[in-house]
Amino acid sequence: MKIAVFAGDGIGAEVVAEAVRVLEVLDLPGMELIEGDVGGAAWRKHGHPLPQQTIDIAHAADAILFGSVGDFDCDHLERALRPEQAILGLRKELTLFANLRPATVFKGLEDLTSLRPEVAREIDLLIVRELNGDVYFGEKGTRTLEDGRRQGWDMMSYAEDEVRRIAHVAFRAAQGRSGKLCSVDKANVLETSQLWRDVVIEVAAEYPDVELSHMYVDNAAMQLVKNPGQFDVVVTGNLFGDILSDQASMCVGSIGLLASASLGETQTQYGTKGLYEPIHGSAPDIAGQGKANPMAQILSAAMMLRHSFGLEDQAVRIEAAVASALADGIKGGDLGGSAGTRAIGDAVVSRL
Numbered sequence: 001m002k003i004a005v006f007a008g009d010g011i012g013a014e015v016v017a018e019a020v021r022v023l024e025v026l027d028l029p030g031m032e033l034i035e036g037d038v039g040g041a042a043w044r045k046h047g048h049p050l051p052q053q054t055i056d057i058a059h060a061a062d063a064i065l066f067g068s069v070g071d072f073d074c075d076h077l078e079r080a081l082r083p084e085q086a087i088l089g090l091r092k093e094l095t096l097f098a099n100l101r102p103a104t105v106f107k108g109l110e111d112l113t114s115l116r117p118e119v120a121r122e123i124d125l126l127i128v129r130e131l132n133g134d135v136y137f138g139e140k141g142t143r144t145l146e147d148g149r150r151q152g153w154d155m156m157s158y159a160e161d162e163v164r165r166i167a168h169v170a171f172r173a174a175q176g177r178s179g180k181l182c183s184v185d186k187a188n189v190l191e192t193s194q195l196w197r198d199v200v201i202e203v204a205a206e207y208p209d210v211e212l213s214h215m216y217v218d219n220a221a222m223q224l225v226k227n228p229g230q231f232d233v234v235v236t237g238n239l240f241g242d243i244l245s246d247q248a249s250m251c252v253g254s255i256g257l258l259a260s261a262s263l264g265e266t267q268t269q270y271g272t273k274g275l276y277e278p279i280h281g282s283a284p285d286i287a288g289q290g291k292a293n294p295m296a297q298i299l300s301a302a303m304m305l306r307h308s309f310g311l312e313d314q315a316v317r318i319e320a321a322v323a324s325a326l327a328d329g330i331k332g333g334d335l336g337g338s339a340g341t342r343a344i345g346d347a348v349v350s351r352l
């Protein structure tokens with residue numbers, strides 16, 4: 001079981017250290033951790049945020065545990081050398097097109113979310129975010145117009161096969177849950193979204209047992225705080241999914257709690273090859289202070305055991321340990337508590 005560990009920048013190293021302790025305490029036979037450099041840390045050492053040796057480690061691994069990248073000291077660099085290119089590059093290089101971002105309210109946190117407790121309690125949703133297309137990967141640039149004004153531009157596009165494959169992932173996820181799927185787009189304005197909607201409707205014919213609905217992204221953002229219990233599986237594009245999932249994190253308490261799995265179609269001898277990371281970034285405002293909540297990273301490790309290694313029991317054990325720590329009042333500053341990164345890691349490890 002080869003696991004690549006790419007901690008990255010800012011709080012990445014702090015929270016990944018706790019997730020690694022959790023994996024080690026499980027004492028899984030044959031588990032091998034291989035570290036690699038990504039982001040600003042990799043740029044400093046190798047002159048590139050995603051050096052070839054890191055790509056090689058990623059290809060050789062069965063799964064990747066990823067921290068976060070982002071470093072303000074790199075803001076002066078041309079875009080291709082910025083830390084964020086490491087995560088975008090890995091997602092593309094490994095064709096990890098399906099990003100699963102689950103959000104549920106842990107017991108004891110109902111009063112700590114940005115919503116009323118009775119509204120928050122209803123949340124049990126899965127955002128299925130497309131990860132290989134959209135404005136993040138389209139042609140982009142800055143140009144000077146004839147009248148001298150500078151203009152930035154980013155091309156938004158989806159090809160039908162890109163929509164089809166993420167739609168299948170979402171329909172199958174809905175079949176395994178409540179059978180409800182909501183596709184979020186902006187088809188009233190964007191051609192990209194109209195094609196997205198047309199293809200999702202085509203794919204729906206293969207899943208008559210799934211109830212499909214459509215919602216414009218602006219309404220979805222509003223409904224997510226008004227009545228999040230109406231959603232089960234939400235499928236959407238790269239940009240909308242990025243934004244809606246950060247929003248969903250506050251509906252369940254904190255961005256320090258939301259884990260993710262990025263999957264493609266590569267199968268290893270153990271399961272589906274994937275990359276696992278919290279939905280948050282490198283949080284430079286709290287980096288190096290031992291304040292970051294490592295739970296999203298630890299829960300990402302649990303998703304890795306589930307999807308890439310078929311170790312459902314171990315995944316459930318980790319999730320139960322996190323839930324138990326929270327129920328016992330072990331909370332980081334992001335949840336109004338005082339537990340630091342290490343103390344939260346200790347609490348999870350001791351419960352395991």
Ligand SMILES: NC(=O)C1=CN([C@@H]2O[C@H](COP(=O)(O)OP(=O)(O)OC[C@H]3O[C@@H](n4cnc5c(N)ncnc54)[C@H](O)[C@@H]3O)[C@@H](O)[C@H]2O)C=CC1
Nearest residue numbers: 068069070071087256280281282283284285286292293334
């Ligand atoms: N996948 C990745 O590696 C991602 C990288 N980024 C990068 O991270 C850098 C910072 O971006 P921001 O927009 O500030 O987003 P961010 O997610 O890093 O932080 C947003 C806010 O949430 C807090 N926060 C985040 N994670 C936390 C945790 N585990 N515990 C407690 N508080 C936490 C931060 O302190 C900050 O106040 C940027 O360079 C950005 O590009 C952002 C998102 C994803």
Ligand SMILES: CC(C)CC(=O)C(=O)O
Nearest residue numbers: 084087088242279280281
């Ligand atoms: C850093 C970005 C490239 C991505 C991001 O914010 C995310 O994937 O959540």
Ligand SMILES: [Mg+2]
Nearest residue numbers: 242243246279
């Ligand atoms: Mg994001």
